[in-house]
Amino acid sequence: MLPPECETALQQLDAFRRGDLPPEEMQSLRGHLDACRRCFSFKLHEEAMLDRLVAAARNSRCPEELRATIYQMIAKESRDN
């Protein structure tokens, strides 16, 4: 079981990242992250995972763009001929 202050800190992480927390809660969460290795490393892992998700989403868009480019090339060719 997590200590209550860690539970609170982890629940506030999303809002913290968006900058949606009131300033004094930002302050106390930042202080907790500095002092608590567990929450700090959780935050790092979560951010690494988010980065990977964003990168994956970016990659999965590529084939569609490629397909669109190919369609345009085909359309252009059939128009030229």
Ligand SMILES: [Zn+2]
């Ligand atoms: Zn903690």
